[in-house]
Amino acid sequence: MKKIKTQFFCQNCGHSSPKWLGKCPSCNEWNSFVEEEVRTIDGEGAQDLKFNGVPMPIDAITADEGERVRSGILEMDRVLGGGIVRGSAVLVGGDPGIGKSTLLLQVLQKLAEQELTVLYVSGEESAKQIKLRGKRLGASSKNLLVLVEIDLDAILRQIKEIKPAAVVIDSIQTVYSSVLSSAPGSVGQVREATEKLILVAKKTGIPIFLVGHVTKDGSIAGPKVMEHMVDTVLYFEGDSGHAYRIIRGIKNRFGPANEIGIFEMRDNGLIEVANPSEFFLSERPEGASGSVVSPSLEGTRPILVEIQSLVSATNLGMPRRTAIGVDHNRVSMLVAVMGKVCGLQLGNQDIFINVAGGVKVEEPAIDMGIVASMASSYLDRPIDAGTVVFGEVGLSGEVRGISQMDVRIKEAARMGFNRCILPRTQGRDRQTGEGARMKLIRISSLKELLGHLF
Numbered sequence: 233m234k235k236i237k238t239q240f241f242c243q244n245c246g247h248s249s250p251k252w253l254g255k256c257p258s259c260n261e262w263n264s265f266v267e268e269e270v271r272t273i274d275g276e277g278a279q280d281l282k283f284n285g286v287p288m289p290i291d292a293i294t295a296d297e298g299e300r301v302r303s304g305i306l307e308m309d310r311v312l313g314g315g316i317v318r319g320s321a322v323l324v325g326g327d328p329g330i331g332k333s334t335l336l337l338q339v340l341q342k343l344a345e346q347e348l349t350v351l352y353v354s355g356e357e358s359a360k361q362i363k364l365r366g367k368r369l370g371a372s373s374k375n376l377l378v379l380v381e382i383d384l385d386a387i388l389r390q391i392k393e394i395k396p397a398a399v400v401i402d403s404i405q406t407v408y409s410s411v412l413s414s415a416p417g418s419v420g421q422v423r424e425a426t427e428k429l430i431l432v433a434k435k436t437g438i439p440i441f442l443v444g445h446v447t448k449d450g451s452i453a454g455p456k457v458m459e460h461m462v463d464t465v466l467y468f469e470g471d472s473g474h475a476y477r478i479i480r481g482i483k484n485r486f487g488p489a490n491e492i493g494i495f496e497m498r499d500n501g502l503i504e505v506a507n508p509s510e511f512f513l514s515e516r517p518e519g520a521s522g523s524v525v526s527p528s529l530e531g532t533r534p535i536l537v538e539i540q541s542l543v544s545a546t547n548l549g550m551p552r553r554t555a556i557g558v559d560h561n562r563v564s565m566l567v568a569v570m571g572k573v574c575g576l577q578l579g580n581q582d583i584f585i586n587v588a589g590g591v592k593v594e595e596p597a598i599d600m601g602i603v604a605s606m607a608s609s610y611l612d613r614p615i616d617a618g619t620v621v622f623g624e625v626g627l628s629g630e631v632r633g634i635s636q637m638d639v640r641i642k643e644a645a646r647m648g649f650n651r652c653i654l655p656r657t658q659g660r661d662r663q664t665g666e667g668a669r670m671k672l673i674r675i676s677s678l679k680e681l682l683g684h685l686f
């Protein structure tokens with residue numbers, strides 16, 4: 233009799249161990265180890281896994297831009313780096329109800345409209361439910377095939393038979409392989425299904441979208457295990473309480489990472505937001521203190537974001553510091569620098585910072601915006617509505633240059649701003665095109681910033 237080999241897998245990150253552990257050494261999660269069967273590949277299954285490749289010179293390999301299919305949903309194509317790459321595996325993750333199924337059904341419908349046969353595999357909803365959703369989205373093409381199935385082998389068989397132009401698996405946590413005895417959604421099952429599907433994608437050139445759930449308690453294998461395996465990882469940001477949805481490319485083997493696509497959830501599905509700067513600034517209060525606009529670079533695209541601060545004297549021994557959309561530690565550092573360099577002592581102030589619209593900005597270019605907004609709120613002096621600021625701030629209060637300043641200036645000019653406070657760096661001083669209208673104030677320290685603002 234063959235002995236069944238098992239191992240313990242962390243259900244959060246996929247770390248494996250021969251014996252049970254209370255705490256995962258890889259992701260520090262407690263109580264996340266579950267015993268799962270490990271399959272050794274032999275016999276028939278092994279044949280499937282072989283590419284039988286021979287080495288060949290790289291210049292003999294042909295690949296061109298025709299390898300991409302454009303979905304026609306511009307924001308989606310952008311996040312993917314210019315379209316869907318043949319044979320790629322794309323993981324789409326996000327909280328429940330954020331719009332994963334909706335978006336992918338829309339993508340498939342767009343492809344179906346281009347006379348391509350596409351396949352939507354669902355293990356979560358019945359065909360009727362998908363039809364009802366499709367009705368709202370206007371997805372009714374006869375080229376859009378719906379398959380309700382959770383058995384991996386059956387899914388693979390259908391893909392090989394139909395040879396669709398794209399496949400969506402909604403969701404990877406429902407897919408079940410009878411080779412393993414563990415339950416659907418466990419790390420072993422998720423890994424097995426992902427592996428097999430990616431293999432089919434690579435062999436046949438069919439792009440595959442995998443929907444992955446993220447749960448807080450980690451009871452379902454998070455898509456973390458899959459992130460390494462797939463080519464592209466897209467995550468939905470923002471929460472389902474708001475109308476907007478942001479998808480961000482966390483990883484992309486075929487394009488720039490960190491690119492974002494912005495959508496608005498309406499009655500009839502996700503609608504692209506063509507002008508994100510306008511969108512994020514649409515509710516900007518006039519003449520309020522604590523608000524400032526800063527051009528941030530998301531992927532390759534500049535987007536103007538509004539940073540809001542509320543600084544008020546604290547009633548507590550330890551003042552509160554809350555930062556939404558910006559890095560908490562960065563804010564603490566800037567508060568310290570402001571105290572030291574500008575003489576603005578915020579040590580006894582509660583500070584709340586928020587980037588309007590729910591977008592997350594992680595680049596240091598936004599430092600000066602954070603400082604400007606905190607100073608404005610603290611001094612209760614509004615910042616001129618036509619001004620934008622950007623630049624990194626160093627520990628001694630110096631203002632440092634950042635990448636792609638021209639692009640940011642142009643975007644601000646396009647949105648009607650007329651004054652820009654930016655780092656003084658060696659570089660071209662002349663702006664061309666739309667940027668020429670902008671009054672540029674170049675500074676090298678935070679002290680100068682306050683002088684120009686107030």
Ligand code: TYD
Binds near residue numbers: 335
């Ligand atoms: P869904 O795509 O089912 O989310 P996920 O697959 O990520 O779990 O999205 C469901 C939410 O979207 C639900 O709260 C209803 C809303 N929605 C709309 O507002 N308009 C629509 O046209 C559709 C299809 C859904």
Ligand code: MG
Binds near residue numbers: 402
């Ligand atoms: Mg869904």
